[in-house]
Amino acid sequence: MSVELLPDGRKRIRAPLSDEDVRQLRVGDVVLVSGIVYAARDAAHKRIIELLDAGEPIPFDPAGQIVYYVGPTPERPGHVIGSAGPTTASRMDRYTPRLLELGLKGLIGKGGRGPTVREALKRHTAVYMAALGGGGALAALQIRGQRVIAFEDLGPEAVRELEVEDLPVWVVNDCEGRDFYEQAVAPWRRDELLPEEFRLGTRP
């Protein structure tokens, strides 16, 4: 079992994740990620898809794994890594369904995902989670190891194997198609102060 329920209600996960593990993660859950995650962002995704199109092997087997959209700052001597917060996830939307088809189970970034990815998360039983956007210094403290495994020429965009310990994230899109941002924002909208097209009618 790769999902551990903690006494405070948070959940700790560790790859590889099964479909059953993913089904236990629901919108709004606070999750601590431990173990191995693969760092890959824009340029790495582009190359991975090109390799798949060419029938070539890719840097890691996505089955059951977690990808973290991050391009860290260079590590200072004696440090494992530099700042390492998430980048905007929607830029990877074009590439994500292909990796989900190959069994990728977890995605970590920041910001929302488009309808195609949300649908693909349902179809392939996978989950998208957001880390603290702009919290790069805090994220660095949760990373215990890093190793560049492919595309070193891409510098900060190289593919890395990261060993993380209790990296805090929250579930934004679960495998049942829910979206946490939609749910979270609506109760706080103050329609009376806004032009008509921005009113949600959700607050009495």
Add this chain to the structure above:
Amino acid sequence: MGQVREVDAAEITRAVRELCMEINYKVPEDMVAAIKRAREKEESPIGRQILDLLIRNQELAAEGEYPYCQDTGYTVVFIDVGQDVHIVGGDLTDAINEGVRSGYRDAYLRASIVADPVFERRNTGDNTPAFIHTRIVPGDQIRIQVDAKGGGSENKGRHAMLKPSDGLEGVKRFVLRTVEEAGPDACPPGIIGVGIGGNFEYVAILAKRALMRKVGQPHPDPRVAELEAELFEKCNALGIGPQSLGGTQTVLAVHVETMATHIASLPVAVNIECHAHRTGTRVI
């Protein structure tokens, strides 16, 4: 006519280098205060938790080991050169880029710039070139303001050539639409820089310059200041909140800059700054 004052290009390099090295670790005081104010005002419990984390992130970064954010930005340089200054010992653009190059290298900052936008997109490896806005101004000093501008929030900026008949209401709707669509991607709570007037290219620079003001300092023209206050209230009424997890503190400030425009035009631009607002100024 004033005396001509010589300034060595190496002094410009040093100023840019030091600013790059400082601002990525130590968030400016006005931004620290703005986040604290938001923490006091935020009504949503999860919003308060997020703001507490951002304060911890600021404190950790200020210790000088880890930059505030891994995206250490486009290096945007606003340089006002006094017309009585003569720069000697090198080229101004080269001097600025050398400051970026050495500052980013020695402070372990990320190289985030690719040499071309659509062909190879090869990383230049040193965060150059800087994005430089130069003005020639009266006097014999050089004022340099450096901003490390994150790409995620930059991507959420919008620009429109409205019609004069759209008026002030059209401008307000455009700002709100931009903030709404940016949502979580622009790492709220941040600063909203708005340019109104000018022409196609000036309005975007107005919006960027609006971000360079002290956080929350109102515009000196009371009409503009009133618009800033109204937009501030309306942006926060969107309920997006810190990290878009719901709350009352979506923006820390709205800064508006205006200028003359054409009888046919109402240009408007919105440039969003995330909570990782990193800027500093030196005068030579």
